[in-house]
Amino acid sequence: MRRDEAIDKELQFHLDERVADLMAAGAAPDEALRQARVEFGGAVQVKEALRDQRRFRPIESWAQDVRFALRSLRRTPAFAIAAAAILGLGIGANATVFSVVNAVVLQPLPFDRADDIVQIRRRTASASSFSFDMHDYLALRTQREALSALAILDVFNAGRYTMLTGSGAESITGVRVSAEFFRVLGVSPIRGRLFADGDDVPGQPSTAVITRTFWNRRLAGDPDVVGRSLTIGGHLYTVIGIAPDSVDAFGRAGVYLILPVPQASDDRSNSFQVLARVNPRVGCAEAQAQIDGVAHREAALHPRLTNMPNGVVLRSLREEIVGPIRPALRLLTIAVGFVLLVACSNVANLVLARGLTRRREIAVMAALGASRWRIVQRALAENALLAASGGGLGLLLAYAAARAWPVMAAVNVPRADRIHIDGRVLLFVMSIALFSALLAGLPPALQLSGADLTRWLKQGGAQGDSGIGGHRLRAVLTLAQVALSTVLLLGAGLLGRSFWNLATVDPGFRANDVLTMSVSLTPSRYSDSVRLGAYSAAVSAALERIPGVVAASSTPALPTDFPFDFPVRVVGAAADRISDASGSTELEAWYRSIDPHYFAAMGIPLVQGRTFGDADSASAEPSLIINQALARAAFPNGHAIGQALIIGEGYLTDARDLRPRTIVGVVGDTREQGVRFAPTMTMYLPAAQAPEMITRIIVEKIPLRWVIRSNRETSALSAAVRQAVLSVDPTQPAADFAGMNEVLARSIAPNRFNMLMLAIFGGIALALAGMGIYGLTAYAVAQRTREIGIRLSLGAKPGQLRRALIWQGLRLCAGGAVIGAILASWLARFLRALLFGVGASDALTLVAVASTVAAMTAIATYLPASRAAAIDPMLALRQD
């Protein structure tokens, strides 16, 4: 007998027996049947309730619940849309951040056994540095067991090269690498071959490997590209093969040029980096120990040649790429988590408010014997539907954001192009949708179905109105929302203050009206300081002939570009005094070889002495200008002019370059390292007097930069600048045009991004919390209409009443704000690394956020409170 039949039969038996009894007592058959049915109540409902008890067919009951939920949501579309939108916002924010985390952190690098790829770093006094020199690389090469491949590459040159084409010259991105580079990455060629051992032996033909994208974009997919010759940086390279685009995961170069590796080298330029693949049989820990041992042995053997006296560290390539962005991602993850919590508690509030009007329905279910779980299940089905639609919305949001990420290139998220919605993101969205359904649905469902819970309370004699419990729960939820949005706003406030500090900090120069560009020089044409100095002077002069240009000068690096410093030593009588003060006569100063009008172009003030002029030629006595920071450190007594410094001892080999250079001027300090950092000690040399070795580094490794100050719109200038540069040497085109303001903005773009994100999330959370407070007050007013009416009729003043209600809201929000502030101070450690010029517990931010939250609360409570104050006592009293 099927279960349905059994139920039917049992109930039918009951009815029949009752009819028989009634008839036996003398009732007419029709009357007996009617009365039996009335007594029995709705047979359909009884059957339904009985079926509900059957746990062994959960799918059917779930389907039934979903149908029921759909019906009831359709009846209240405003609630359904609001709840789905709020959840969608929360889930979307999380899905977006997760899709970034997924692409950047979770996805493995697109290389075979990518975890074995490491970058070797020199241990420095405080941390470690990736910059290496050729000498130390050669020393590490003697140890081959721990590493299955070891490659060296140009660090500065992951930048611009000039490539000659049929029609002229083009600026391209390229990097010079040794032969084992592709073996380190473990990639195979798409066409031709990649570098093989021996290709990097000096004297071998110059070869190049291009990426598929470069092949398609720059060489129009030339089918005969293998074997073709390209003129890059003045050198002729033969293309030997095409590499997959995955190699870009590391740099953004389109061309990989062979870097000749000599047998021995005294290079100490620290302008390379070293990548290696750990031998899987050895393992990372053992490899670290062995390589570190090699470095220490080398340091003991050649203390004057090596640059790794403290040994080396192996750091995984993934860590190198992901490490810098991790604090920001962690911050965002926490922030969107909070947004989700706020969204869930907000929806829980809505569900509760609605649930109060549904108590009758629930009471009937309970009376019919539905278990508590059954009631919770039905309530949850509705939330599951809401969360599913919210999840769909969130997915759409994340999809849109994933397409927008690469556009926000200023953020400089590594591997941003790989951000997309994949199975993992889908899974994530599904699980947080489920989580939100539970989080938003369970408290109200338990509260509303809380028959068993309240039963014991009632047996104790407390016959409380369960509406109060609901109100308390709603108040707690609102409190949580206020607290969470306070945390987010505090974070946003602190980051905002930091960003403001960064944006307004005086860099020491005037960035307005300065245009910058670069020229990637062909080494063979400008191999020494005299020729390079003459070229840069000629270009600067040509630039200054452009109408509107006030001053122009070359420089090896713009502020914020990259560290470029050398040791300097004070000579003569002054040296004794400084050695007394600090115990050392050697200082590190940033290096800038410039044209005469550099200070005018940058707007750096001259403090003492003179700037450079045409007289400071290659043949003149070497002269030097230093900034105030260097002057203070080198000459504590304040008499810098006329003293002399020696540059680059231990690095430079040419005796002529090691001559003392006389200080002719002192200029203001600039933040060369970026606005985040204190002004650096800096020295300026006339370009023509630059040490030969440094000139060689500049010509071979760095595109030469120009700063151009004009009194015209800088964007209108580029065409004329391009012309002027080509007029001096038609084979050297200008590239990378950017306003100096833009250069500075780019250096603080991540800060701006973090601040904006937190501000957006904080704003969303605050708006949701505002809705929560509004709903809570409005509901309280609606519930207390009668009481308010009585008070008013007894003479309470409407204004008083309104104030009391607003005050109530403010008390709630004050509680939330305090909890939020405490939570924020605990979370501040995630923020500290991202702050600038402001403490993690900044009073001003705290006050500003507290007033924002209070203002929001006042607005959110004002409307319902005014409505309460406007209640007509007579109407209210008549209301049931």
Next chain:
Amino acid sequence: MCRMSRLSTRAELLQGTLDLLILQIVSLGSVHGYAIAQRLNQISRDALQVQQGSLYPALHRLEKRGWLRAEWRTADSGREAKFYALTPAGRRRLDVERMEWSRLSQAIALVLQTAR
């Protein structure tokens, strides 16, 4: 609003006491649903009007919890009916429910006497 909460309160009370009453009646011997309803009315002298709507869900619930055992047998009227009997677990449950009930009613009686 108030009316609604009162309704739900009564349903809860009913549910708790109904279980006790059913267990008590079934403890006297195997019996079918209609007979349980009849006996409830008779014993309580019609003071407790049990809605059949809640009787059957309660019976099924008690059966599922393992307190009642059901079997189909021929009734006096000659028709097939579902008979309920108490399981050992049900007997223990009845003792518990009885004890709770008497403790509760004593407590209430005490309150009614002393808080006069």
